[in-house]
Amino acid sequence: MGARITAIYRVAATADSIAARAGGIAVEQSVEMPVSAIADADVLENIVGKVEDIADLGGGIFEVRIGLAVATTGPEPGQLMNMLFGNSSIHADMELHDVIFPDAVLAAFGGPHHGLAGLRAKVGAKDRALTCSALKPQGLPPSGLAAIAGQLAAGGLDFIKDDHGIADQAYSPFADRVPAIADAVRRARAADGGRTVYLPSLSGHLEQLRAQVKIARDAGLDAVLIAPMITGMASFHALVRENPDMAFMAHPALAGASRIAPPLLMGKIFRLMGADATVFPNHGGRFGYSPATCKALADAALGSWGGLKDCVPVPAGGMTPERVPEMLQFYGRDVMLLIGGGLLAAGAAMTQEAAKFQDAVMHG
Amino acid sequence: MGARITAIYRVAATADSIAARAGGIAVEQSVEMPVSAIADADVLENIVGKVEDIADLGGGIFEVRIGLAVATTGPEPGQLMNMLFGNSSIHADMELHDVIFPDAVLAAFGGPHHGLAGLRAKVGAKDRALTCSALKPQGLPPSGLAAIAGQLAAGGLDFIKDDHGIADQAYSPFADRVPAIADAVRRARAADGGRTVYLPSLSGHLEQLRAQVKIARDAGLDAVLIAPMITGMASFHALVRENPDMAFMAHPALAGASRIAPPLLMGKIFRLMGADATVFPNHGGRFGYSPATCKALADAALGSWGGLKDCVPVPAGGMTPERVPEMLQFYGRDVMLLIGGGLLAAGAAMTQEAAKFQDAVMHG
Numbered sequence: 001m002g003a004r005i006t007a008i009y010r011v012a013a014t015a016d017s018i019a020a021r022a023g024g025i026a027v028e029q030s031v032e033m034p035v036s037a038i039a040d041a042d043v044l045e046n047i048v049g050k051v052e053d054i055a056d057l058g059g060g061i062f063e064v065r066i067g068l069a070v071a072t073t074g075p076e077p078g079q080l081m082n083m084l085f086g087n088s089s090i091h092a093d094m095e096l097h098d099v100i101f102p103d104a105v106l107a108a109f110g111g112p113h114h115g116l117a118g119l120r121a122k123v124g125a126k127d128r129a130l131t132c133s134a135l136k137p138q139g140l141p142p143s144g145l146a147a148i149a150g151q152l153a154a155g156g157l158d159f160i161k162d163d164h165g166i167a168d169q170a171y172s173p174f175a176d177r178v179p180a181i182a183d184a185v186r187r188a189r190a191a192d193g194g195r196t197v198y199l200p201s202l203s204g205h206l207e208q209l210r211a212q213v214k215i216a217r218d219a220g221l222d223a224v225l226i227a228p229m230i231t232g233m234a235s236f237h238a239l240v241r242e243n244p245d246m247a248f249m250a251h252p253a254l255a256g257a258s259r260i261a262p263p264l265l266m267g268k269i270f271r272l273m274g275a276d277a278t279v280f281p282n283h284g285g286r287f288g289y290s291p292a293t294c295k296a297l298a299d300a301a302l303g304s305w306g307g308l309k310d311c312v313p314v315p316a317g318g319m320t321p322e323r324v325p326e327m328l329q330f331y332g333r334d335v336m337l338l339i340g341g342g343l344l345a346a347g348a349a350m351t352q353e354a355a356k357f358q359d360a361v362m363h364g
Numbered sequence: 365m366g367a368r369i370t371a372i373y374r375v376a377a378t379a380d381s382i383a384a385r386a387g388g389i390a391v392e393q394s395v396e397m398p399v400s401a402i403a404d405a406d407v408l409e410n411i412v413g414k415v416e417d418i419a420d421l422g423g424g425i426f427e428v429r430i431g432l433a434v435a436t437t438g439p440e441p442g443q444l445m446n447m448l449f450g451n452s453s454i455h456a457d458m459e460l461h462d463v464i465f466p467d468a469v470l471a472a473f474g475g476p477h478h479g480l481a482g483l484r485a486k487v488g489a490k491d492r493a494l495t496c497s498a499l500k501p502q503g504l505p506p507s508g509l510a511a512i513a514g515q516l517a518a519g520g521l522d523f524i525k526d527d528h529g530i531a532d533q534a535y536s537p538f539a540d541r542v543p544a545i546a547d548a549v550r551r552a553r554a555a556d557g558g559r560t561v562y563l564p565s566l567s568g569h570l571e572q573l574r575a576q577v578k579i580a581r582d583a584g585l586d587a588v589l590i591a592p593m594i595t596g597m598a599s600f601h602a603l604v605r606e607n608p609d610m611a612f613m614a615h616p617a618l619a620g621a622s623r624i625a626p627p628l629l630m631g632k633i634f635r636l637m638g639a640d641a642t643v644f645p646n647h648g649g650r651f652g653y654s655p656a657t658c659k660a661l662a663d664a665a666l667g668s669w670g671g672l673k674d675c676v677p678v679p680a681g682g683m684t685p686e687r688v689p690e691m692l693q694f695y696g697r698d699v700m701l702l703i704g705g706g707l708l709a710a711g712a713a714m715t716q717e718a719a720k721f722q723d724a725v726m727h728g
Contacts, residue, residue: 028650031501032527033705038501040508047503071535072502078594079531079567086528086591086617090651137395137402138436139411144404163396164450167443171435203443205598206570227450230442232596234569253450256623286392287454341397 002046004067006100007084011062012093022051022064025094028087029068047072063097075108077233077273089259096260099268103306106272109237111308114247114276116334119312122197122222122247123158129333131361132159132314133354134340135181138166142177146184148350152343153188153196155354159336160185161225161279162201164251168212174200175215182219199249201225206235213243223247228270229254240274249314250275262293267300271311277336278311282327285318291330302334312336321353324360337361366410368431370464371448375426376457386415386428389458392451393432411436427461439472441597441637453623460624463632467670470636473601475672478611478640480698483676486561486586486611487522493697495725496523496678497718498704499545502530506541510548512714516707517552517560519718523700524549525589525643526565528615532572538564539579546583563613565589570599577607587611592634593618604638613678614639626657631664635675641700646679646691655694666698676700685717688724701725 007029013021026049027035038044046069053065073080085096112118119130133152135145145166152160168174178200185198202212202224209231216224228236228250240248250270255262260269266280278301281287283294298313315327316338327337339357346353371393377385390413391399402408410433417429437444449460476482483494497516499509509530516524532538542564549562566576566588573595580588592600592614604612614634619626624633630644642665645651647658662677679691680702691701703721710717 024650030529031503032498032529033500034709037705037709037711039711040501040504043501043503047501069503071533072529074531074533076531076568078569078591079533082531082567082591082594082617083529086594089618089620090616090645092652134396136397137404137407137411139395139407139433140404165394165396165436165447167438167440167446169435169438169443203446203598204440205442205596205602207602208598227442227446230446230450230596230598232569232594232599234567234572234594235596235599238569238571252454253446254453256453256620259620259623281454286388288456341401345398345401347401347403 003070003102005070005105006052007066007068008098009064009094010097011064012060013062018054018062022054025064025088026051026066029066029083030072070105077237081233085260098264106306106308109272110274111272112274112276112311113244115309116312119247119276123195127333129328129361130158130336131358132161132336132338133157133343134161134163136163136340136344138163139171142172142180145177146180149181150184150188151350152354153185154351156194156358157196157354159197159199161199161249164201164227164253166201167203174212178215179219182221197223199223199225206238209235209239213246225249225251227251227253233273237273247276248274249277249279251279262289263296263300267297271301275311277314279314279316279338281317282315282319287317298331314338321357321360325364328364367434367466369434369469370416371430371432372462373428373458374461375428376424377426382418382426386418389428389452390415390430393430393447394436434469441601445597449624460628462628470670470672473636474638475636476638476640476675477608479673480676483611483640487559491697493692493725494522494700495722496525496700496702497521497707498525498527500527500704500708502527503535506536506544509541510544513545514548514552515714516718517549518715520558520722521560521718523561523563525563525613528565528591528617530565531567538576542579543583546585561587563587563589570602573599573603577610589613589615591615591617597637601637611640612638613641613643615643627660627664631661635665639675641676641678643678643680643702645681646683649682651681662695678702685721685724688728692728
């Protein structure tokens with residue numbers, strides 16, 4: 001039989017019912033019809049999902065492994081999501097926990113173009129952790145955002161990304177905002193000769209995304225922020241493949257909490273499609289991820305995986321400069337620390353706060 | 365202050381904590397930074413989310429209404445999803461329950477081009493319920509799918525859609541499959557002079573979607589199936605706007621169960637973006653929606669809404685011909701009944717089963 005992707009689901013069920021439930025998932029995520037009504041031997045052998053394993057995890061939770069035919073997804077990112085969890089996402093009693101991809105599938109999607117080494121090289125960092133801040137608030141005109149970006153960059157930060165809420169709004173159009181901010185960031189680093197990489201936030205459909213990448217490139221930028229669950233995985237992947245010179249940071253907006261395991265979605269799948277860095281809510285911040293989830297996500301993003309480049313974990317979501325030592329302890333040096341509001345709250349002292357953050361990471 | 369969209373969340377909280385939690389949501393879904401650090405009066409007045417109301421629903425659940433500035437979303441579908449539920453989707457203790465849009469926002473997105481009356485007109489139905497079946501299984505070559513489509517159409521069905529798992533796979537490329545199926549369906553109805561509308565399933569990014577619409581149109585088709593949560597809302601909306609002659613049926617793949625209320629997502633938001641019909645799992649089938657959820661979804665899709673055309677509810681997911689009378693009783697005549705596997709299971713008697721289904725609906 002042809003190559004299979006192994007989708008690993010966690011399902012709430014009873015020992016009596018799990019075999020039938022697993023069989024149901026295998027059908028739901030492939031042919032979605034009574035198997036007894038399928039006459040074609042090739043479809044039965046090579047297309048219908050196969051239950052590969054069922055394990056009782058205790059507490060009424062079972063881990064079900066389903067072999068899905070690679071032929072049904074092809075190398076199409078949206079169809080991959082569809083076959084992994086399309087209809088089953090509607091079942092409230094199961095989550096998509098993990099996926100094992102054949103190496104040929106990894107190679108077909110391609111993963112990140114830059115990864116950790118590429119992002120470090122952009123800012124002249126050797127093997128240390130990287131820093132990042134977020135440009136806010138949305139609602140300011142380009143000049144206002146550029147002024148704040150300049151103050152943050154003057155502190156020597158490695159990366160500054162747009163807040164993910166900043167799009168192509170009438171009060172701050174992408175085409176006006178991005179060159180102004182890029183320029184302010186460059187000027188802020190002219191004195192010390194260092195580089196701060198600014199990542200504008202992209203939005204819209206593929207044509208709009210392409211136009212925004214062009215504006216970014218014309219402004220001298222080589223990195224962008226994107227939310228794959230909002231743009232759709234196919235648009236995200238196409239944009240990455242078309243722009244190998246650009247580094248892509250993925251944002252978890254609309255990625256949900258509970259139905260696709262965060263280490264799989266934000267660690268593996270975003271990486272598979274080409275994210276060089278992946279933003280996620282760190283434990284102990286505004287969101288409810290556990291330390292174990294965060295560690296698993298970072299491991300998934302960084303681990304050796306079929307020759308794909310790695311994807312930099314970017315823990316965020318209510319972090320403060322005070323937490324830098326503890327975060328470095330937890331994540332090590334293969335990480336980008338993102339502090340947004342925690343720096344912006346310093347107001348006039350923003351540059352000093354940014355410099356302290358940068359210093360703590362560089363010498364932490 | 366500028367126009368606001370009212371986002372209605374349901375949040376698990378205590379009476380002591382809900383005011384702070386509501387304030388946190390208002391910030392998270394707008395400026396996402398400490399409000400005390402915002403100096404700009406215009407941002408404070410016109411951009412920061414506002415808590416409009418908090419109601420105790422009992423049982424530890426509160427309904428929180430947040431006014432989100434229309435200026436932050438613009439008329440961009442992805443950014444609308446981002447501002448409604450981007451970061452908050454990561455909070456496991458809340459769901460996006462409903463949204464109240466100003467009429468100007470409804471007009472800006474535009475809604476369906478055809479709606480119930482348009483779909484009825486395509487098949488010469490006056491005020492009766494419509495029928496639909498699903499073409500399966502994926503894995504068959506174009507000739508195999510065309511043969512099944514022909515057998516179903518010969519029963520006189522109104523609509524036949526591709527299974528949502530059928531994409532542009534190597535074993536059945538869109539460009540080969542769609543004209544073959546369209547032709548088979550047409551030939552099957554040549555004898556009785558009626559029309560069965562075939563809806564091929566679209567996949568991929570905007571450029572691929574456009575190419576597929578062109579193939580469909582060239583094959584004489586005027587309706588398609590699409591899964592907006594997989595393609596991304598922006599691609600879906602752009603495709604609808606660019607193709608006013610095409611009717612769009614929305615599929616719920618990847619739409620999840622628990623974090624955006626189904627009546628809102630599949631009823632209202634898909635309709636707002638332009639779905640002429642919306643497929644959803646009927647109660648009592650393979651999925652867990654309650655009768656109340658299904659009724660609310662149908663009401664949202666059909667109800668009077670700022671001058672937008674209506675969107676036909678299409679209950680599905682394990683339905684059988686035996687349930688037709690009960691479903692007509694439940695939904696009335698403003699509905700399209702979808703039976704896929706339940707007809708395909710009849711094998712050689714598929715045409716007779718399809719005819720019985722059609723007859724039961726036409727005279728039900």
